[in-house]
Amino acid sequence: MxxxxxxAIHSSGGPDQSTKKQKAIPKKTLKPHAAARxxxxxxxxxxxxxxxxxxxxxxxxxxSWPSDDESKSQQDGDNSxxxxxxLPEISAKKDSKARAPxxxxxxxxxxSKEAHAKQKALAQERKAAxxxxxxxxxxxxxxxxxxxxxxxxxxxxxKLVAELFDIITGNVKDFVLKHDSVRVVQTAIKYAxxxxxRMIAQELKGEYRSLAESRYAKFLLGKLLVHDDKEIRDLxxxxxxxxxRRLIKHPEASxxxxxxxxxxxxxSQKATLLREWYGAEFAIFKAGGKATVTRELxxxxxEHPEKRKPIMHxxxxxxxxxxxxxxxxxxxLHDAMLQxxxxxxxxxxxxxxxxxxxxGDEEGDLLKNLAFxxxxxxxxxxxxxxxxxxxxxxxxxxxxxxxxxxxYDANGHQVLLAAYDVIDDTVLTxxxxxxELIGKSSTDLSEPxxxxxxxxxxxxxxxxxxxxxxxxxxxxxxRTEDIELLHSVHQIRNTxxxxxxSTRRAELLTHISPTLLSLIASNAPxxxxxxxxxxxxxxxxxxxxxxxxxxxxxxAIIHLTHASDPATTRALHEPSxxxxxxxxxxxxxxxxxxxxxxxxxxxxxxxxxxxxxxxxAQGKVLEWATGGNSFVVVGMLEAEGFSAxxxxxxRLREGKAALExxxxxxxxxxxxxxxxxxxKSGREKGNRGAQLLLEKLDEL
Numbered sequence: 142m143x144x145x146x147x148x149a150i151h152s153s154g155g156p157d158q159s160t161k162k163q164k165a166i167p168k169k170t171l172k173p174h175a176a177a178r179x180x181x182x183x184x185x186x187x188x189x190x191x192x193x194x195x196x197x198x199x200x201x202x203x204x205s206w207p208s209d210d211e212s213k214s215q216q217d218g219d220n221s222x223x224x225x226x227x228l229p230e231i232s233a234k235k236d237s238k239a240r241a242p243x244x245x246x247x248x249x250x251x252x253s254k255e256a257h258a259k260q261k262a263l264a265q266e267r268k269a270a271x272x273x274x275x276x277x278x279x280x281x282x283x284x285x286x287x288x289x290x291x292x293x294x295x296x297x298x299x300k301l302v303a304e305l306f307d308i309i310t311g312n313v314k315d316f317v318l319k320h321d322s323v324r325v326v327q328t329a330i331k332y333a334x335x336x337x338x339r340m341i342a343q344e345l346k347g348e349y350r351s352l353a354e355s356r357y358a359k360f361l362l363g364k365l366l367v368h369d370d371k372e373i374r375d376l377x378x379x380x381x382x383x384x385x386r387r388l389i390k391h392p393e394a395s396x397x398x399x400x401x402x403x404x405x406x407x408x409s410q411k412a413t414l415l416r417e418w419y420g421a422e423f424a425i426f427k428a429g430g431k432a433t434v435t436r437e438l439x440x441x442x443x444e445h446p447e448k449r450k451p452i453m454h455x456x457x458x459x460x461x462x463x464x465x466x467x468x469x470x471x472x473x474l475h476d477a478m479l480q481x482x483x484x485x486x487x488x489x490x491x492x493x494x495x496x497x498x499x500x501g502d503e504e505g506d507l508l509k510n511l512a513f514x515x516x517x518x519x520x521x522x523x524x525x526x527x528x529x530x531x532x533x534x535x536x537x538x539x540x541x542x543x544x545x546x547x548x549y550d551a552n553g554h555q556v557l558l559a560a561y562d563v564i565d566d567t568v569l570t571x572x573x574x575x576x577e578l579i580g581k582s583s584t585d586l587s588e589p590x591x592x593x594x595x596x597x598x599x600x601x602x603x604x605x606x607x608x609x610x611x612x613x614x615x616x617x618x619x620r621t622e623d624i625e626l627l628h629s630v631h632q633i634r635n636t637x638x639x640x641x642x643s644t645r646r647a648e649l650l651t652h653i654s655p656t657l658l659s660l661i662a663s664n665a666p667x668x669x670x671x672x673x674x675x676x677x678x679x680x681x682x683x684x685x686x687x688x689x690x691x692x693x694x695x696x697a698i699i700h701l702t703h704a705s706d707p708a709t710t711r712a713l714h715e716p717s718x719x720x721x722x723x724x725x726x727x728x729x730x731x732x733x734x735x736x737x738x739x740x741x742x743x744x745x746x747x748x749x750x751x752x753x754x755x756x757x758a759q760g761k762v763l764e765w766a767t768g769g770n771s772f773v774v775v776g777m778l779e780a781e782g783f784s785a786x787x788x789x790x791x792r793l794r795e796g797k798a799a800l801e802x803x804x805x806x807x808x809x810x811x812x813x814x815x816x817x818x819x820x821k822s823g824r825e826k827g828n829r830g831a832q833l834l835l836e837k838l839d840e841l
Contacts, residue, residue: 276308277316280325283308287328302332313344320357330364338365342373349380353394362397366405377401378410383424385417386459389473390466399471412436418477420455422448438480453491456481464498469507475517482523487633496532499524505539512540518552522559522626526633533564537573544577545593548603555623557606559630565640567648575652578606582652584659594660599673607657608677610649611684617676650686657681662693665701666709672717679721683730687742695748698725702755714769726752726776738781749780753789762789763796767803771830778837790841793834800838803831 283305286293293301309316309329316322330338342365345352352358365373381388381398388394402414415436416423435441438456442449456477463474485491499508499520511517525533537560540547547553557574564570575582578597580590597603608618614627634642661668661678668674678698682691701713712718724730725748729740752773756762766774777783778790793800806827 276312277319277322277325280305280308280316281321284325284328287332298332302329305329306333306337310340311344313341314348317345317348317352317358317361318355323355323358323361327361327364330361335368335370338368338370339372341365342376346376347380349377350384350388350394353381353388353397354391356393359393359397363400366401369405374405378406378414382413383417385414386421386424389459389471390462390468395468395471399473403472409434415473415476415480416441418456418459418473418480419452420448436476436480438484442484453481453484457491457495461498464502464507467506469502470510472514472516475511475514475520478511478520479516482520487527487636492527496524496528500532500535508536508539509543512543512547512553512556513550515552518555519626521556522630523633525556525559525563526630526637528637530565533560534566534569537564537569541573542577544574545603548578548597548606549600551602554602554605555626558609558623558627561606561610561649562627562630562642562645563634563638565638565645567640567645567652571649571652574606579653579656582656584655586656586659586663591660591664594656595664595667598660598668598677599671601673604673604677607653608680610646610653611680613646617680647686650684654681654685654689658685658689658691658694662697665694665697666704666706669701669712669718669721670708672715675717675721679724682725682746683741685742688744689742691746695725695746695751698722698748699751699755702752702759702761716769719770719773722752722770722773723776726773727780728782740781745782747782749777749783750785753777753783753785757785757788757792762792763799766793766796766834767799767828767831771803771828771834775830775833775837778834778841786841790838793838797835797838800831800835803828804835 283301287298287301287305290298305325306329309326313326316326326341330341333341349362352362362377366377378401381401385398388398398414402411406414412434416434419438419441438452442452460474460478460481463469463471468474482495485495499511502508508521511521521536525536528536540556544557547557557578560570560574579594580586586594597607605618605623612618614624616624619627631642658681661681665678668678678694682694685691701709704710704713725746727738728746728748729738731737732739753762756765762774765771774789774793778786783789804827
């Protein structure tokens, strides 16, 4: 076949081997096509080269032709079906590799076990050649023993620590930058005394930035700082001055820098570190000569108004860089973001761009991280206040699945309060927040929903987003800093929101009240066990919107007076329960400014009549009047619309002697006080409630 040649493979026989091979093939008359077909069949695995000009290179391509001797032996004794045609030896290359002789002259062995042993020995030689190899090896053995604290007796540990310090003293720098030996130094710090820790800190002086940038040595800084030694703290923090902008971008150093800023730095040190975010000038030129260093950007801009543009530009660039790198969990970043936000003019293009930066994180990690720090929560509240309706919706959407965590957090709950106060679409608010906060709005609560609500009702932070709509910005549930933040949000809201605040609050109460009233009706005994639970009952019943069905909840409270359970009876006579009952009896909250009781929304509670009827039926009126709940009886006489005032006065006159004893501070028997035990009513000066009842008897 013209145009196709076989690739010749020369064996060890010499260059004329192909000629001999041709002689080995017996001559046979064949037609051209038949000859080509038979030859292809006989040499099926023989590769072909599509070129007439290709020379016989002799390279091994997986097929080899037989030598002269092999050809002769095949002609003499081969009985294969393809007689006269030499069969190629397939996988000759593979067989030659398998039969490759070992090169013993170079000292190499094919045994994997021997090779591994030699590699291990070579590695040991390399380690032994390094500086302080023996010391490091010994300290690692000491560390192996010391790290098993519960298995090492105290006296042995002291000896091991003493030996460890003998080895590392003067060589600490050689140990701390290696991933294995740095653990030895950490263990030494763990068991060291104050002088030993200070010795290590002094040896490392000047190396703390390098340690912070090390993947392993950065943990050594944490070990040094955790003991709250002021001398060591000042020694370390000073080395970060002037390098904050570089280190906060470093993948390792940024975390330890933020830990130092958040956990151990003094207010002055925090201010010095944060000021470097405002530009290179603040890193090079320190605020020397000043008694106090401020981190407030507003004060700096007021002092140097000409520097406003470069400072704001430098701050924004660094913030944007960290946001784009997804390094958004730093407290220092959140503080810097708040300083920028507080100094951007309202309505300016910078404000719009900044809110877009907050929303630009597709995963929402930035907004989620912000919500759980003090400055970050402030940033989110300002974004909700200044943003448009669309901005608020997008921000609230980010927190889907995180609402409960926000409620329980000391800072996160502020975000929910701001959302209540600025979002005009109350349907959006109720659908986004309430399902995660209180569960499905229903009067038939499931067991998991009930337990979740009970936990939230008595939690210091989680109760705030639930009760805020009932109480408002009151010191009864809010901290001073919460009230100040909400006050600033309300001022901004006047220009960015359209709905009347009272209308917004009433609409939200309509969504949340039925579930909470149902909780009180079914779990009153559990709620009165704590002061927060009693406050929860009071605020919900007194502030539920007009037309709410409060009767089941009020009946559950009345039913508590019939309880025979000692725990319930004891809780009912605690001061917190007494304040709750007095507020319900009076039918509203006492206003200290007007010195009057502001009545609850209609319909009137009429709790005083129901409670008096229950006590009268059980014969407990006098017991309550002389016991811990004497002010509840006083509240009945002072309540407007109390229909049983005459009957109560008669009952008190009958027991006037007991009232006088209680007023004088004598001990009376309280049948409901737990097993009939005697209980002292009042303090040394007597029961003040009983004294007031005696005064009112004279007026009746």
